[in-house]
Every structure is written in C-alpha cells, then in structure tokens.
Amino acid sequence: MPRFLRDNGLSLFFLVLFLGALVGQSIAGLANENEELSSHGQTALTYVDFVTSSAFLVDVAENWQSEFLQFFLFIFATIWFVQRGSPESKRPGDVGLGTDEDQLVGAHAVPGSPRWASVGGWRQVVYSNSLLLVMGTIFVLSWFAQSVGGVAVANDENAQHGMPAETWLDYVLSADFWNRTLQNWQSEFLAVGAMVAFAIYLRQRGSSESKPVGTPHLTTSTESE
C-alpha cells in the first residue's frame, strides 16, 4: 500500500464513506421528491434542480449542525467533566485546562511544537482553543444554513397554500425548526453518552477508542495512569 494511503487511511476511509452517503442521500431524496410530485400530477425535478434545492440542503445542514455540536460539546465537556473508567475521559483529578508544562506551551514548548504554542499572547490563546473554535464555528454556520434552507422550504409551502411568507425569525421560532433540530440533537447526545459509559466495561481489541482488552474497569486513561 502506498505510504500516503497507509498514513492517512482513517480520514480517507471516512471521506469515501461521506461522499458515498451524500450521493446516496441525493439519489434517494430525488426519487422520494419525484414520487410525491408525480402523485400530485406535477413535473419531475432533474438531479441538478434537486441537489441545489433548499429541500435537499436543509436536510444536509440539519445533520451537519448536530454532528458538529456533538463534537463541540464533547471537546468542551471533556475539559471539565470526567467519567471514571472511560477511555474517552481524562483521569479523575485532571479536570481543567492543565498546566503549561503538561500542555507543552510557552516556555515548555519542545522542538517541533507548533509555532503558535510557544509565541504567547493572543495567538497562543487562539491556538490553545483552535479545535473548539473551529468545531463551534462549523456548528453555528451549519445551524444557520439549516435555518435559511428551512425558511425557504416553509415559504414555498406557504405560497402553494396561499399563505403569507414567514420571516427568518418566525421560522427560527417555529415548531418545524425545533423539531428538526432536536430530533438530531437527541440522537447525538445519546450516542456520545453511551460511548463514554459503555467503554468503561466493554472493549474493542485494537481500537484507539477502547482501553486495551485486559485493562481493569477502574482504569480511566491508560496514557495517564
């Protein structure tokens, strides 16, 4: 196997799955949309019409926002909360931001440390929180995308039923927006919570998401104990 594939297999594996699932969603979504249109005696959409429609984009965006919220909260919560016995957690007692020495920042940076880890000032603060900042920004933007796609779909339907258009704010306060939002959130929180708890007692040999099989249940982080 070429070195590039060997070194980057994990992210490439998910890239292929993502693109495949997105194309699959667009094909199944178009078929579903055209079944409904034909049952109302309306003309079928083309593939390009469908993938550029707000109806498709809002379905993509609502799933994106919940995934990035999940990781945003997971990264944030693992700073301040622990789960004894879970490999997803720091050791009880390690709660908080850690010392500069532990984090290899400022004067404790080592050869090869990222430059912004040792420069001090705002750049070091930004870099020290960059994962959370990026995940949070993607969450906010994809939630906003869900809202602008959603209001476009709602106003299409309003127009078909001879009803007045909604504003963006009307839509953001609507049952449809919160129904779409919360049905995604609940499943993300369930899965993360279950992962944290199950990994106390269950193992997957060879996975970085698991403790080594023979690790005692009480051991939280195999790296720090």
Place this chain on the structure above:
Amino acid sequence: MRHIEKDTPGMRLVFWTWMTLIAGGLTIMIALPLLGR
C-alpha cells in the same frame, strides 16, 4: 528522542481537503437558499 519533523505533505493535504469540503458545503448551503433556490 523527539522527532523535529512536524508533519508530512499528506497530513496537510487531508487537513485542507476536509476544511475545504466543509467550507464549500457551508457556502453552498447558505448561499443557495438566500439566492432564492
């Protein structure tokens, strides 16, 4: 001994591929509904 090498061109490529994919996706998902699709 800690290696001084920070990353490889492959690591940078996967990082920027994901970032570009997401930035592009967000731009499309925000712009098209605002343009009245």
